Amino acid sequence: MTHYAPDTEPDPQSTARPELFTLTFWLVTIARMTRGAAVGATAGFGAGVFDSLADVPWQGAATGCIIGAIMSLAASLANQFIPDGTATAVVARFTGGVR
Numbered sequence: 001m002t003h004y005a006p007d008t009e010p011d012p013q014s015t016a017r018p019e020l021f022t023l024t025f026w027l028v029t030i031a032r033m034t035r036g037a038a039v040g041a042t043a044g045f046g047a048g049v050f051d052s053l054a055d056v057p058w059q060g061a062a063t064g065c066i067i068g069a070i071m072s073l074a075a076s077l078a079n080q081f082i083p084d085g086t087a088t089a090v091v092a093r094f095t096g097g098v099r
Helices: 023-045 058-078 086-095
Strands: none
Touching: 023 058
16 A cells, blocks of 8 residues: 655745645645554564454554654655755744845
């Protein structure tokens, strides 16, 4: 199962904004977090063989879910689009320069 964002190349003539503030980014991120949580839970379940549901280490499975979701969120945030002018705007804001 592959999740991907639609091909939305930023138009160089328009005023680009970071993907962080788009609905598409957050919908794809939620899908990735759900998948990461499922993978994390599977890792928790794969730690042993269980005869019944009472023998399943639910705390370990829940911890795997949370860690998988957090790692997927971090990966999505690390891979977001940042427009070319963003760095200069941030530097100008912190140094008191003009944009």
